[in-house]
Amino acid sequence: MNYPVWYLPVIGGPLIIAFVAIVHVVVSHFAVGGGLWLVLTEKKGYREKKDYIIDYVKKHSKFFLLLTMVFGALTGVGIWFTIALIHPDATSHLIHTFVFGWAIEWVLFVIEIVAAFLYFYNFGKISEKLHLLIGWIYFVAAWGSLLVINAILTFMLTPGKWLTTGNFWDGIFNPGYLSSTVFRTFLCFALAGSYGLLTATRKFKGDQKKELVNYNGKWIFWSLAGLIPSAVWYYLTLPELAVAGIRGGSKIMVTSLWHLAISFGILVLFSVYFYLWKTEKFGFKSAIAMFLTIFIFFGAFEFIREAGRKPYIIKDYMYSTGIRVADFDQIKDRSILMNSKWTMVREITPGNEIKAGGEIFRIQCYACHSLGIKNNIIGKMAGWDLNKIRRIIGSLKGITPFMPGFAGNDNERDALAKWFYQEVHGSLPPADRPAETALDGPALFDSFCSDCHENSPEDPLFLKTLTVTSLEDMTDILGRLNELNEDMPPFEGNEAEKRALAEYIIKSRSEK
Amino acid sequence: MNNLINIIPNPDPLPVAAGWFQILSHLTYYLHLISVGIMFSIAVSMTVGYFRGRSDENWLAFGKEMAHLLPFTIAFAVNLGVAPLLFIQVLYGNFFYTASTLIGMNWILLIVFLITGYYGAYWISFRDAGKQTVKKYLALFVTLVLAWTGFILVNVNTLMLRPSLWNRYFSHMGGFHLNTADPTMIPRYTFFLFFLLAIGGLFIAAYSRIKHGEEKSKPWVAYGTSLSGYACFLTLPSFIFYMRILPHNIRNVFLAGDPVWTIVSIFCFFGIIITGYLALRKRLMPASVVMGINLIIFVIMRGKVRSLFLDPFSEKFSAIAANTQYPIMVLFLVTLLAGLALVAWMLRKTYMERSG
Numbered sequence: 102m103n104y105p106v107w108y109l110p111v112i113g114g115p116l117i118i119a120f121v122a123i124v125h126v127v128v129s130h131f132a133v134g135g136g137l138w139l140v141l142t143e144k145k146g147y148r149e150k151k152d153y154i155i156d157y158v159k160k161h162s163k164f165f166l167l168l169t170m171v172f173g174a175l176t177g178v179g180i181w182f183t184i185a186l187i188h189p190d191a192t193s194h195l196i197h198t199f200v201f202g203w204a205i206e207w208v209l210f211v212i213e214i215v216a217a218f219l220y221f222y223n224f225g226k227i228s229e230k231l232h233l234l235i236g237w238i239y240f241v242a243a244w245g246s247l248l249v250i251n252a253i254l255t256f257m258l259t260p261g262k263w264l265t266t267g268n269f270w271d272g273i274f275n276p277g278y279l280s281s282t283v284f285r286t287f288l289c290f291a292l293a294g295s296y297g298l299l300t301a302t303r304k305f306k307g308d309q310k311k312e313l314v315n316y317n318g319k320w321i322f323w324s325l326a327g328l329i330p331s332a333v334w335y336y337l338t339l340p341e342l343a344v345a346g347i348r349g350g351s352k353i354m355v356t357s358l359w360h361l362a363i364s365f366g367i368l369v370l371f372s373v374y375f376y377l378w379k380t381e382k383f384g385f386k387s388a389i390a391m392f393l394t395i396f397i398f399f400g401a402f403e404f405i406r407e408a409g410r411k412p413y414i415i416k417d418y419m420y421s422t423g424i425r426v427a428d429f430d431q432i433k434d435r436s437i438l439m440n441s442k443w444t445m446v447r448e449i450t451p452g453n454e455i456k457a458g459g460e461i462f463r464i465q466c467y468a469c470h471s472l473g474i475k476n477n478i479i480g481k482m483a484g485w486d487l488n489k490i491r492r493i494i495g496s497l498k499g500i501t502p503f504m505p506g507f508a509g510n511d512n513e514r515d516a517l518a519k520w521f522y523q524e525v526h527g528s529l530p531p532a533d534r535p536a537e538t539a540l541d542g543p544a545l546f547d548s549f550c551s552d553c554h555e556n557s558p559e560d561p562l563f564l565k566t567l568t569v570t571s572l573e574d575m576t577d578i579l580g581r582l583n584e585l586n587e588d589m590p591p592f593e594g595n596e597a598e599k600r601a602l603a604e605y606i607i608k609s610r611s612e613k
Numbered sequence: 614m615n616n617l618i619n620i621i622p623n624p625d626p627l628p629v630a631a632g633w634f635q636i637l638s639h640l641t642y643y644l645h646l647i648s649v650g651i652m653f654s655i656a657v658s659m660t661v662g663y664f665r666g667r668s669d670e671n672w673l674a675f676g677k678e679m680a681h682l683l684p685f686t687i688a689f690a691v692n693l694g695v696a697p698l699l700f701i702q703v704l705y706g707n708f709f710y711t712a713s714t715l716i717g718m719n720w721i722l723l724i725v726f727l728i729t730g731y732y733g734a735y736w737i738s739f740r741d742a743g744k745q746t747v748k749k750y751l752a753l754f755v756t757l758v759l760a761w762t763g764f765i766l767v768n769v770n771t772l773m774l775r776p777s778l779w780n781r782y783f784s785h786m787g788g789f790h791l792n793t794a795d796p797t798m799i800p801r802y803t804f805f806l807f808f809l810l811a812i813g814g815l816f817i818a819a820y821s822r823i824k825h826g827e828e829k830s831k832p833w834v835a836y837g838t839s840l841s842g843y844a845c846f847l848t849l850p851s852f853i854f855y856m857r858i859l860p861h862n863i864r865n866v867f868l869a870g871d872p873v874w875t876i877v878s879i880f881c882f883f884g885i886i887i888t889g890y891l892a893l894r895k896r897l898m899p900a901s902v903v904m905g906i907n908l909i910i911f912v913i914m915r916g917k918v919r920s921l922f923l924d925p926f927s928e929k930f931s932a933i934a935a936n937t938q939y940p941i942m943v944l945f946l947v948t949l950l951a952g953l954a955l956v957a958w959m960l961r962k963t964y965m966e967r968s969g
Contacts, residue, residue: 167732185702186713197626207696211952219963269941
């Protein structure tokens with residue numbers, strides 16, 4: 102609204118963010134856990150006087166350098182570029198609030214790259230003590246980066262006291278910070294162990310392989326053990342809405358939770374079987390399976406975290422659309438187009454409704470929805486008539502708490518509905534008038550109520566109207582829906598339809 | 614002008630006074646410019662080394678030496694670019710994000726190109742014995758990627774200064790624009806390319822002298838100083854052209870309109886000439902000192918050009934927030950000093966152990 106939108110409707114912004122973010126977080130967490138793995142494994146090699154372990158660490162550190170210095174560093178810049186393109190309002194806000202946090206993270210990044218170069222290029226060329234010390238410095242700097250960035254990430258989901266104080270430290274030490282940091286730290290170690298397994302099973306055979314599978318297995322096993330309490334702790338700090346989403350309110354969160362649980366179960370089984378029982382049977386294929394399973398686990402966790410923030414980009418402060426919560430009502434009362442800087446249409450006239458609708462989609466919907474690959478909004482509307490589209494737009498918050506309400510006036514809602522209808526069907530309905538609905542109860546219920554309600558005795562529609570028995574009272578209630586609940590749209594059918602629907606609800610309830 | 618003001622996004626408040634961010638962005642940009650100059654010159658020299666190395670072993674060895682250095686220099690150039698990019702987003706984020714959205718596709722693809730180029734640099738660096746033909750063209754590719762990176766950065770940095778060109782957004786919203794309609798963009802870019810070679814040429818000469826000693830390094834000191842010297846003189850047409858096509862009110866500030874800035878621009882112009890002259894005379898140390906001072910002048914002048922472009926839109930500059938963060942800034946400065954001390958300690962300790 103404040104910024105132009107980088108508009109790629111077929112791909113959609115969230116897909117680009119998801120792609121860049123997931124590859125970056127996996128590599129960046131590996132950069133932290135791998136740092137500790139390198140020094141502890143090197144130390145083990147020296148302590149046990151095993152050259153093959155030192156050689157193993159040396160080779161590992163080359164890959165580590167190539168992965169973290171190049172891919173990790175540049176995708177880090179890439180995710181920064183990406184969020185600024187997709188969510189410039191939120192990025193600007195985060196940059197202005199936490200600039201010195203980011204600046205400190207930059208200093209840690211300087212230390213990281215110097216230490217990583219010195220560590221890799223000086224294997225066997227400096228004393229063991231100094232080499233290990235440089236490895237430790239690398240790890241502490243990398244973990245320090247995680248501490249800073251994770252503060253900003255968790256702030257977006259649980260800003261806590263910052264919402265009232267605006268204080269930097271309240272933002273950093275937000276309610277989700279510590280638990281998430283512990284959780285992510287264990288994830289870092291699990292990733293390090295899983296990569297260690299990949300190289301150990303590829304490089305070694307016999308007893309050496311068994312020894313190193315066992316060693317790396319420990320990393321994963323104890324990381325999984327640490328992940329359980331920290332995940333519970335993290336869960337306890339989640340906002341109410343995110344918890345509701347996990348418990349069934351959000352399809353994507355529930356699906357991701359299943360992925361998370363299944364992948365975790367597989368990891369536990371793998372670990373128990375191979376680490377505690379049949380170490381010698383663990384091969385390269387198992388290592389790949391383990392690595393991919395951790396990847397899925399991590400991806401599922403990130404999806405839950407991202408989805409749990411909806412409908413906000415910064416919880417209770419800014420919606421995903423870039424509109425600040427404090428400005429929402431004012432914008433809604435006036436006009437989204439009038440309040441937007443980057444639109445070709447400011448005022449809706451009979452000739453520009455469709456064009457205006459397209460502009461509103463770009464400003465209001467595109468932050469989460471695409472017209473193509475991910476979260477395709479058009480596909481969802483396939484069987485909807487114009488009235489239904491209009492109604493859904495007007496009652497988004499009522500339908501799902503994971504979407505912000507529509508921040509436009511009635512004309513803008515109609516323009517958006519018409520634009521959607523045309524996108525779905527290729528043209529507007531004849532004469533652009535509300536479609537007639539047959540006066541039959543189930544069809545009326547389907548048309549006017551089924552967006553949010555089910556024909557079931559547990560549904561609030563039936564529970565809340567238990568005491569209403571007369572047809573007149575029920576008809577009256579249907580006529581005042583938006584007064585009774587501000588998240589509900591007004592009934593948009595005609596008098597005959599209203600009466601027929603009231604009759605159906607009473608009859609249907611008595612049958613149940 | 615009112616229309617332009619209306620499309621500029623509203624800024625977010627600053628946690629400390631703008632002057633602090635100006636200092637930090639100038640300081641870190643100075644370091645970034647030096648590191649990019651070194652990186653780009655090494656990439657160009659590596660390519661020259663591999664191309665000339667077909668018929669001359671010495672050039673091939675030189676190309677390999679440059680190839681070994683390149684990954685470090687890319688790492689530091691990227692790292693030292695993060696800080697000025699951060700501070701500029703704090704000061705002028707509303708201008709910067711808008712410009713980057715207009716060139717969004719090119720902006721994001723930059724990361725893909727850079728990853729490819731960076732891995733290319735490592736591939737060359739780690740494979741001493743590989744096929745020279747492949748390396749030769751890969752070196753050229755890496756150099757072109759780095760040059761393209763500079764081109765995109767100049768695009769976004771010039772476009773953010775020109776809200777009058779932003780309405781092109783509506784002709785295509787997918788971010789395929791470049792700032793080619795801005796006449797200042799190309800001379801600014803060519804100036805940078807030569808200026809970077811002028812900086813890095815001196816580094817190559819100094820590095821060769823330190824690494825190989827006075828006698829053995831002679832050809833490479835001559836190469837580095839010549840690269841720097843000629844590049845200095847090649848920047849001058851771009852500098853003059855750039856000054857000529859700056860909007861009248863801005864040009865006027867540097868050409869007699871404001872005595873202080875006129876002196877600064879004269880210093881910058883003659884500083885380049887003196888650096889070029891000293892470099893061509895192979896007077897490495899004086900040339901480096903003059904270049905170092907000249908870079909300070911250049912960075913300050915560049916900042917001034919930016920503020921002159923943006924001054925008409927000053928009502929869209931960030932104001933200071935009610936919740937200031939001065940103690941956090943001090944914490945950052947302490948961390949920075951401690952971090953630099955730690956880096957210096959690691960380098961010194963490693964060097965001492967390696968040299969026995």
